[in-house]
Amino acid sequence: AFNGTWKVDRNDNYEKFMEEMGINMVKRKLASHDNLKITVEQTGDKFHLKEVSTFRTVEINFTLGVNFEYSMADGTELTGSWVMEGDTLKGTFTRKDNGKLLITTRKIIGEELVQAYTYEGVEAKRIFKRG
Template sequence: MSIHRRKRSGRTSAGIYGQGRAGSGVTGGACTGIGMMKRKLGAHDNLKITIQQNGDKFNVKEASNFRNIEIEFTLGVNFEYSLADGTELSGAWTLEGNKLVATFTRKDNGKVLKATREIVGDELVQTYVYEGVESKRFFKRG
């Protein structure tokens, strides 16, 4: 399944993804300034992501062993979000081809976190780039 826009149909493009394999190199939170202990816990969070799309509006549900949240956003419109460790961010998602791309600014230090979510084969690949360090997380379609 790919992430794409639906034109005026009112129908949603949905996908449910559960955590699959870990990325190579730096994983998870090292990229976003999260310490080693929180990264180890995060490796076992059993995160499931559900993405629903209706035109330019998205509903994303993130369910894990540690928290369950639901985020609604419109492409190109700033909104506020907090990471699992409580780090508060402000930014917006855009759609570039079949890839969701976001630029968020941390409220505590003003540094930028870039994020992408992209369907590659049967996986959702989530990539974060923070202070020049990239981390990836892979989710299998469920």
Template sequence: MVKRKLAAHDGLKLIITQEGNKFTVKESSNFRNLEIVFELGVNFTYTLADGTELSGTWSLEGNNKLIGKFTRVDNGKELIAVREVSGDELIQVSCKKDL
């Protein structure tokens, strides 16, 4: 419950740029600023704001949908995230299994 309350006041902003298969995501929020660089289909490690470490990949579906498939490093549970551009908005959906 505490994590949900903090997330509601996070003020997260994302800037995503692409050069071929290489993406740069700049995250800016009330709690942290971070730059993540990854290539499509190449495994990398990422740490969530709460300290949870994930390992996985992003893939591109069509021209506007990024699909991330990640596994928690500590317990092997899966997280799938979908980021899709709709008009001038970025919509993210996350599916977790007992994350």
């Protein structure tokens, strides 16, 4: 269901969320218009993702339930894993610099992929359409 290419269409509370994450204003402005595009290829419990934005192009491989490392576009490093809960992908990640938790989910709602983020009680969403 997640397979395919997804282009960000809109954000909900994303700037507040980035502010809580400690991202400065200039970067927040740039990041809220990053034209993020994710290509997902799932084979069983293995995922191959390609992330393309105005900041960078990166390829990510992970297996459900297995910890991996991920660097955010600003260099902040996370470690954690994705699991499947029903039809929802749930990611539990820890920031390496401060040990705080970032929880994220991806689910398909109608024709859209909705990615939600929670950090220190602040929630945001990015909503993607097939592209």
